[in-house]
Every structure is written in C-alpha cells, then in structure tokens.
Amino acid sequence: MHYLYSFPIIFSFAGVAVSASNSTVDLSWHAPSYSKLNDLNLVINGTDVFGFVFNSSKTPAGLPYSTYNWCNMPHVRSSEYSKVNSSYKLEYVHVIHRHHKRTPYASNTFPRESYAWDCSDEGLYYHAAPFTGANAYSSAATYWSVFTSPSNPLAPQGFNGTCQFPQLTSGGLDDSRQHGKDVFGVYHSLLGFLPGHYDSKKMxxxxxxxxxxxxxxxxxxxxxxPSLDGKSVPLLIQPSSVDSLEPGYTCSSASSLFSSYGAGSTNANWTAHLTASSGLVRTLDAISGISSSATDWHKSWDHYFDNLSARLCHAKSLPCNSTTGTCVTQTQANEVFRLGEYEYNYLYRSAGPQTLEYARRSYGIWVAELADHLRAAQNCSSSVIYRHDVAHDGSISRLLALLQIQEMVWPGMGSEVIFELYSKHNEWFVRVLWGGQVLKSSSPALGHEVDMVPLNSILAYFDGLVGRGAALIPGLCNQS
Known part of the structure; x- marks a missing residue:
C-alpha cells in the first residue's frame, strides 16, 4: 500500500529519468510506504510511540534487536548479521553512523532547569602535541572540569552541574565502545575481512x-x-566551511528549498501538525518557562524532543515547574516523540520530490565521495578497505532521503548505514544495511531492497543525482 501525496513537483529534475552509462536511470522521487509515522490522526490521538524505545540504551527483553531505540539504535552485530552467498567476496566497507547519546544542546534546555546534570564520571580531553622538530614532546592529557564559581553572580542557562551542553555522557561513551566491538565482531571475527590489528593504510x-x-x-x-586504548589515532576531518560529512558547506538553494516546505515555513502541509498540537505547546511552555514568542521552539518540535528524550535516555525524571508543581507527563512526552517522528518523516520523505532535491544538494558532496571510494575499491587504486564516519542525525537523514528509504524515521543515537562492496567473477555488487538489515528503498533504481545491486547501477544513480565528483552541486547550490 502506498500513501497518496498531493505535494507539487517544484523542481522538474525530480520527476525525470535520465540516461547514464548507456542505460536509463530513474532519478525521480518515489513515495515512501504509508505508515503510522505519517498519519497525522494517529500522531495526534495516539498514546504510545509506535512501540519505539525512548528510555534506555538496552532494548527490553522480549523485543527484537531491530526495534527502534532512540537511545541506542540497532546496528550490525554478529548474532543478527546475515551473510551473503560465499561465492561473493567482500572488498570494501563504508560505515556512517550518528554519534551516541549525549546531554541536550544548551539551546534545547529550559531557561532554568529544576535539577542539575552531573558529568563528573568522565573527562573531556583536549590537548595537543607537536609531531616533529626540536620541540617534539608528549603533552599532558588535559581534560575539562566544568565548575561554577561562587563569585560569579550569573547562573548558567539551563542545567547547573558539571556537564558541557552538549557532550557525550558516560553512557554514550559506553555505547560507542560497544558499537565498535559489534562492528569488529562482524567484519573481523565473523567475516575475517578486517585485520586483527589497526592498520592505518587499510582503514x-x-x-x-x-x-x-x-x-x-x-x-x-x-x-x-583494544590495543589502541590510550594510543594516538588520526581522525580525518574537513574544514568546517566545506565539510561534506556534517554537512557544513553552504548551499543557498538547498536552504531556500527547505525554507519553502519545512520548519519555519508557512506551507500548509507543514503547519498542519503544529496547529493540531498547539494545545500541547501551551501546556509545555507553561511548565518550561519558554516564552510563547520563542520562534525557534515553536517552528518545530526539535527542541522539546531533544530536551525530553535526553532526560529519559539517562533515566532522569521529566521536568517540573518549581513554582506551580506541574510536571511533564509521560503521555505528553510520548506525543512530543510522535510529533518529532512525524516531522522527520515529512521533511526527508513524505513532503514529496523536494525532499530528494534538498538532500542531493545539501548532501551530494558526501555521496560523490562515497561513489569515488567505491570506484577506487573496484579499480584497486586505493589500499583503504574500511572507512568509518561518525556524523549527525542531519547527515543520516539526508542520506536516507537520497536512498529513498521506504519508512523514514528520525535517526536515533548511533543510527548506522553501511555500504558493502562485493565482487564475483569480475562483477561488482553493493549491499546497503540500515540498522544491521538490508535497507528497503522506494526507488526502482536501487532495486527496492538494496541487496547485491550491481555497482554500476548504484554509481549511475549517484552520478545522475550529484554528478561525478559532485560536479553538479556547485551549480545547483548557486541557483536562485
């Protein structure tokens, strides 16, 4: 069953099949599957959060590992991993995943929070050391220790305590380490693909x-x-102004497009859910102390979603107003979470062809980099067999939009997409995993299930959208 959308095609490219590599490639937007996530009636009048987990990194016993867990999303593990036929040889793996659980951003905290948030069980290390020259030496492993001076009359906005906002919590660091163990358990222990020790030439x-x-x-x-505990390891990073992973590069036409249909817009398809949930906004504003004129808090549910979910992921109580004694209830938090899921489903898939257009402009450079890495592996022009990128929900959302995932969700903490490249008798194939399982796409160009799709088909789709080497992106981004 497919949901019927009436959103207009505002970019003609999005509805065109073009010729690439002597074959016709369907680059058009295809509607996601109908689901409870894009049914506004269920979102407003529901009670739970569609069976999703929002209160622990551990998915409750009795639920499958594939269950959506905002605090710690499913990823590849040896116990669930599905091997391909042994006649295929794994040649290259590219992992991209969202960071793990953290404190809220400072901008997502209330003017005054009713309790403190303590992070004294971990250290945020910041230090630097020269590699070469006469002054080469080891530096001290310095870390930040947050405090509030009794002589400083200014109270910080939001939570008091010993945390930066944001920072990975100790629980998020534990989840990060387990994620690494699980990935290694698949690609080394189960498949024998990765070497047993870190090799900077291969990864x-x-x-x-x-x-x-x-x-x-x-x-x-x-x-x-584990041998790298306490050791130095390089992390690749691009200058912030051109960073394709976050993404950080400027694309004015993508921003304008998003503003025409997304958060902050007056588009009726966007504002419908805000109007329907206006009563909840007023209730939460009264508890939180957020002003009704605080535009950023009311153009989407992003701020309340981050604030409430971060508390529950760390077993903290929902907030109360110290003056009135009124507290946010779990029922209200559930509605916030449903509304947030609805928003991401809309922004990156259900709003129509503009979601694909927005994603290709704002994330096309990273996709072109991925395509080049796949080519390099095919052509044996690179020694790197494994790449691992740590990114954000906006990174994963845009990528899922480009892959036209059938059911779009808000990518939770640790959300993971993996591209596996295989060879067989001089033919090359790609499998894409989302949450450890084969990704299901609405696009016929990707085979609907992106499972051993010919590499040439994947490359034709990526090249058609963003151009080889992202050749199309500068021109598209500069369009008025």
Missing part, C-alpha cells in the same frame, strides 16, 4: 567539526582494536 576514521563525534570515535576505535 580510516572520519569525524565532523562538532567535538561530540570525536568523543564517540575515541571510544569506538578501541572498542574495535
């Missing part, structure tokens, strides 16, 4: 300019290679 790790991704990598890597 690369990459992060964004947001330090929380480095905090994840510093625990994920020794999860994979």
């Amino acid at each position: 690369q790790f990459r992060v964004t300019n947001n330090v929380i991704t480095s905090q994840v990598a510093s625990n994920l890597i020794p999860g994979m290679f």
